[in-house]
Amino acid sequence: MNLSRQVSPKYLELAQTLREELDIYEAGDYLPAESALAERFNVNRHTLRRAVDELIAEGRVLRHKGRGTCVLPRPIIYPVHAASAYSQTLEHMGFHSRAIVLGKRKRTATADESQALQLNNDEPVLEVETLRFLDDQPISLISHCFAERHQNVVHGYSGGSMRAYLAQRGIRLKRVSTLIGARTPTQRDALRLLMPRHTPVLSIRTLSSNGDGASFELSNSITRADRFKYHVISGEQHDD
Amino acid sequence: MNLSRQVSPKYLELAQTLREELDIYEAGDYLPAESALAERFNVNRHTLRRAVDELIAEGRVLRHKGRGTCVLPRPIIYPVHAASAYSQTLEHMGFHSRAIVLGKRKRTATADESQALQLNNDEPVLEVETLRFLDDQPISLISHCFAERHQNVVHGYSGGSMRAYLAQRGIRLKRVSTLIGARTPTQRDALRLLMPRHTPVLSIRTLSSNGDGASFELSNSITRADRFKYHVISGEQHDD
DNA sequence: TATAATTTGTTCGTATGTATG
């Protein structure tokens, strides 16, 4: 039968309808329950969910088991100037930035870490994981790694700018190399950053030395790519 | 019941099993039909599909209606050194690099382009679009933009390194700023790069000047993030 | 604090549509 001769599948039509209705909601609002929406649009709950899957892939809404599906704020791009301190630049632009420590732990180093940080044989690393917020929205997840022998320097850190904290202790970090890539977040990352799994993150690995040239910190961070762009002012030659 | 007490849902366990089995196949091979796999693993076809959805999201396989699900080539990460010329670095690493011109056209400039390239009033831009291959795999899509008044300089370009071509004509490009982000490709991008739509691309916007300080070229490129990482050696201070 | 109700998450079953070869 199928007299209506729909050109596109029902779930896509429904997704478009929902997309337009998102204007009605404020960021943080919750959509009506799936069962309610499915009933309203006379479709099966699977079909409704398939439509909402589209909005999730677009980064417009987020589902929470047992709670509901909430509407995300419209993305804003924050350009980050690589040349100056992260927090500092953003504060200057009028954004409220803060960082909290998710955890600290000592663990055995990977081969990569051991090489980059010039570790002694089997020397463990101290890993400090922080979550950075911008305007109270989680924006990046950072893992700072140090050789165990420097643990006393990092011991008292409890949030804010890591660079500023170290500077107060006489350690002036200087970037040695930066590796920039992109990927989709793991489930764990996505949960921490309150973001959909389908939206890419920028992954940045930075090796920094203490002024004297010895490697000091290896940081691996991921940052929501729908909110951030990384800006490198001037710099070396390269093609395209 | 559920005596096995699975910690993670069945579709995720199944996805992991399939992920490990991908080694058996060659790139381009087709998986057994969904119905066959579902039967083999004793799950419903929906559950099998949900598992394959994971592999699709990871860019490992691609579904074709009526044909089957094919295995994509394994990604290789090529680090790109920002400090030296793109093609040159890669050749040196033993990769075969080439670029072809997809098209050239004159068009009106956007406000962003007009400002960045310091264009005269209503001056059009000349846009050269190239596709870059690495080991004969399409890897990045680049749009080079120049002010119309420089069209004679670019006129004869027909592939290869743009930077080298301009250098032969006495123009030594120097990077002014680089803006790095990530996103998912558009349908058109994905087609050109022969990649799945779910895998992120690095998007890089570079403004370069002719040695004398005047802006000369604005390039916007996208590059498969599952194949590439962008490497910046040394550079300025910054946090995180 | 404990329990029930609500809401999303997973899995099964079944049927039919649509593109490919």
Add this chain to the structure above:
DNA sequence: CCATACATACGAACAAATTAT
């Protein structure tokens, strides 16, 4: 035209997390 294989859609049930009672 036919068989195969993926795409869409409906229905039912239960699990798991959260919130309300």
